[in-house]
Amino acid sequence: MELGGLGWIVIVNLVIWTGLFLYLLRLGKRVKELEKER
Amino acid sequence: MWRLASNWAAEALAVFAKDWRCEFRTRYALNTLALFAFTTLVVVSASLGPLGTSAARGASVLPVLLWLILLFAGAAGLPRSFVHEEETHTATALRLAATPSALFCGKLAYGLSLVWALELLVAPLFLAMVSLAVRSPGLFVLVLAAGGFGLAAGSTLIAAIIAQAQGRSTLFAVLAFPVLLPLLILVVELTRNAVAGAPAGMALHQLLLYDGTVTIFGLMLFPVVWNP
């Protein structure tokens, strides 16, 4: 892939963002489960 | 007020005297520091080879090596002042008896005298072994003194922190080096200036500012580190 091209930037950032969001969702689910347990 | 201050000074002095008396009986810190510094000194100047004699390149590289030797020798000997108290369980008695800020000052004075003694040994030997000529010796001595102070102050505070943790010997380097790095950069820059005979410039003010900041921070926060 060409460096400096749009594709490169899109891919890197989408990886970061989806990663962070998936992490956030998983965390939220775990906290909710644990809080329900109490 | 006056009595309070003189009591405080007497306490700090007592800690300093106690540390040196223990040191003279065992010679642990003096031996390790001196041997460590001397060995690295020989290794460095022997493996350096011709670079040491090339004045142009030497003037920029050699100050780095000098301060790295001092830094690592300090890291080998300085943390002991607090680690030993915790390891031999004398820290409990000291916690109940000493005023924290006076204790910090006593320990700092002890560390400082060790570092200055070390510099007195290492610096002339280093200059002779790598045949480095210093154009402004006054600045060179000043940098050694102020840099040594910063090294002792930072190390004393970090030593107090790691003495209460596990894995002390490696942890000291991990915690101390990021804190000492600005100091290291400044003293290397100033030592280069001293070697080249250039004026000290802003770096000297910044070095003194660093010394003052770390000392005041240590005096203020050491009680929190030392006591629960």
Place this chain on the structure above:
Amino acid sequence: MKTLLPWLLWVWMAVVIWAAFFYSPLAAGFIGQSSRVLFFHVPLAWTAFVGFLAAAVWSARYLFFGRRLRDDRAAAVAVEVGFVFCVLATVTGALWARIMWGAYWNWDPRQTSIILVLIFYGAYLSLRGAVEDGEKRARLAAVYALLGVVVTPFFFFIVPRITYSLHPDSVINSRGEVDMESRMLQVLLAAFAGNAALFFWIHNLQCRLRALAEGKARP
């Protein structure tokens, strides 16, 4: 409402990403599309910075206002999450540097500073790992976090002197003005707001998770 908020943040960030590519113009003097990295790289770095600052504030609060363990927990989580953000900022920065300067790493002042910050907070985390007792760990780590805030400003004077910079002007330039195309600035600030929200969201969840885990351990 509460279940809606994460989706709102989702949409917000999606809009920001769209705007970064289609709304904002390209900045002058950058190779290809590379100036668009700005909208991802800069907010990450800012957010990490805010996180570390917040950690120092929580540490000070722990030490001097009540010694509550939840302040310590908040400081620890802020450093951990801030560390991740900081790593991401470093990586995006390095990728951009490869495009612009031809190498991933070239000891630019910014790169030097960010690696020093990473080392410092790495040391903070290893200190936490080396103390078992909760009260002691909180106390020692808080002092170290504050020491960082006192010592790191020195790099601000020193680092530019020992390295030379190719880094573009900060958003607020050396004359203290904001010098940026207004559409770019809008997207940048929106991205920062999204990042900060994301940071504090993760922070909040992690703190609750840890409080629950600690409560569970107690019989």
Place this chain on the structure above:
Amino acid sequence: MSPTDLRFSGVSRRFGHLAVLAGVSGEVSAGQALLVTGANGSGKSTLLRCLAGLLAPDSGEIECREEGRSLDAAERRRRVGMVAPDIAFYEELTVAENLAFFARLRRARPERPAELLERVGLPGDRMAGALSSGMRQRLRWVWALLHRPRLLLLDEPFQNLDRPGETVTRELLEEHLAAGEGLAVIANPSSLEVSRVAARLELGG
């Protein structure tokens, strides 16, 4: 000088997941002793360390009052004299040098160490590292009493002492309490016969 009182309530401390102390309360006034008993691991030493200000309790109040004023942790620490198995001295220094150092820190009279050493029968010129365990215990007693403490915290105080050693340290304790200004908290696995014990606290079980 006015007498010192100590009161603590709901003191809890855990180490990791292990709750060593769970909500312990008690009270002692000047001239009295509190006797704390309990099996090994019941938290006697932990309680004493909390009272001395060497360990922060997770929850609970420790209040030390003098002239109707309550003291902060640093002031309390200054009034503590402690005999405990984990108190050690500088092995490279002689007994007299150790005590001179601590007398300096404690602002005690310079003659005080020698007087106490003579009472307990301990040679001042012996290296602290070369003491037997019974002599070490006597040194701990001398160290604890250097500055005429208000709060005397004794953790297994007669451990390793021979008959004369126990007699003289019991006398010292009696004198400390008889002066009516300070108090004592005594922790021991089994019950002890000590005069002026006003309250007993059984930990664990």
